[in-house]
Amino acid sequence: MTATDPLLRALAHPVRLRIVSLVWNVPLSAAELSRELGISHALASQHLRRLDAVGLVELAEVRANRGGRERRYRAVHGSPLSDQRHEGVRLIAEAMAHNLRERAGRRAPGAEGVTSDAELWVAPEVWTDFRHRLAALFGELHDAARAPHAPGTVGIGATVMVFPLAEPDGTEPADPAPYTREPNDPQE
Template sequence: MTATDPLLRALAHPVRLRIVSLVWNVPLSAAELSRELGISHALASQHLRRLDAAGLVELVEVREKRGGRERRYRAVHGSPLSDQRHEGARLIAEAMAHNLRDRAGRRAPGAPGVTTDAELWVAPEVWTDFRHRLAALFAELHDAAQAPHAPGTVGIGATAMVFPLAEPSGTDTGTGTRAAPGTATGSARSTGATRPTDQDTAPEERP
């Protein structure tokens, strides 16, 4: 995947990342998205067209409304962000960081949550098992998504980007060999190293 790939260009924008998440399970129109995102109807429509052209959302419903036609879109599953290759990692990270800052500012006062940051070295099998379990947890959360502000629901902000780090050229990996430039090892980074903090059990660390 290159930096000019339509899929990458569509995803590397904080608003479009939010749209894909919002319409993961529930189809929404440009009008509904404009209200949720606080942007104009025209801009919401433009973002939807970009996502549609990249194959990230699809039209699933057209309904009559006040003499007009409302087109509602839902995310196309099977296009996960984890498929992005190295060339686009920084662009995606910038869009995710923007959304993380925004969501942190909208956090419910005193609400429990989990905060973690890590740069550490583990055995390859530990990394593989963790990656699969984390992906499954996020898939479970996405699949449980309902319409924004649906009765009986709570809004959740979740951002994760976890990946192997490349060893610098000539670095001893501890196995008696030196990693070649760009060689990925069994280390992982999730946006230093602190253990995950479940703020249900550690309220003193809440912001």
Template sequence: MTDVDPVLRALAHPLRLRMLTLMWPGPMSAAELSRELGTSHALASRHLRNLDAVGLVELAEERTRRGGRERRYRTVHGSPLSDRKDGTQLLGAALAHTLKERAVRRHPEGRGVTVDAELWVEPAAWDAAREKLADIAAELHDAARPPRSPGTIPVGMSLMAFPMKEAPSGGAHEESDS
């Protein structure tokens, strides 16, 4: 197996992706992340150290709490995901895992948008759509508040849109008669 970029390795774990999402609107400590994610403090700390080591989070503040020091981190804004040319399969697998987890938590009466498509479009149409999708993602990120803030609802969004290589004639998956 070839060496995997440390940033990609960090992003490829679904729990770390969720941590980055939770820390987007404001700093959180390992203890806060642990409670929100329903995991151990030790596991949250380990994942947080991994994110910090590759520069995806930064120390936002240190404060004294219950006689100890609490370190709160925030996600470094900017998307290292969007234009990655490598690691697409790794990131796709992590996003698929996250999507499955979020789909189980979908509000039964909540309205959403679900799309699955493999389309052939002109390059100009793709460029325009990509910009709109990026704008929508930025708009939601900018509107994000810390978890469980009064007056907010949790919203799941997993998006991966990209140009593809052509599949061999006959399609990517040949069906068998057996």
């Protein structure tokens, strides 16, 4: 995937990234998205068409609405958003940073949350285990998602991007030597 890939370019737009998030579990129409995002119906429709064209959303249902037909879309699960092995990851990071700034501005006063920033060096197996557990937690959160403003729900903002760092010279991190206990090391 390159930075000019249509799929990547669709994901790298902050509004389209929010749309994919909003329609993850609940199909929404362009009219519903325009109200939620504070944009025009025409612009919401345009973003949906772009996302549909690259396979990030799909038509979930068509229903009658005031004599017309309302097309509701949902996200196609398994999107490449979580795949960071392409050169366009920086574009997605920019879109995520934009959405994070916007969501932080809407944070409920005095609300509890979790904030963390880290640059850490850990054993490869710790990284692998953490990455899998974090993906599972976000999967649970996505699976529990309901329609925006549904009774009995609380809106939350969650933005996460974790990844291994390259060495200062830009090379891939080297695999550390396996740990071997020295004869005088205390037992764990």
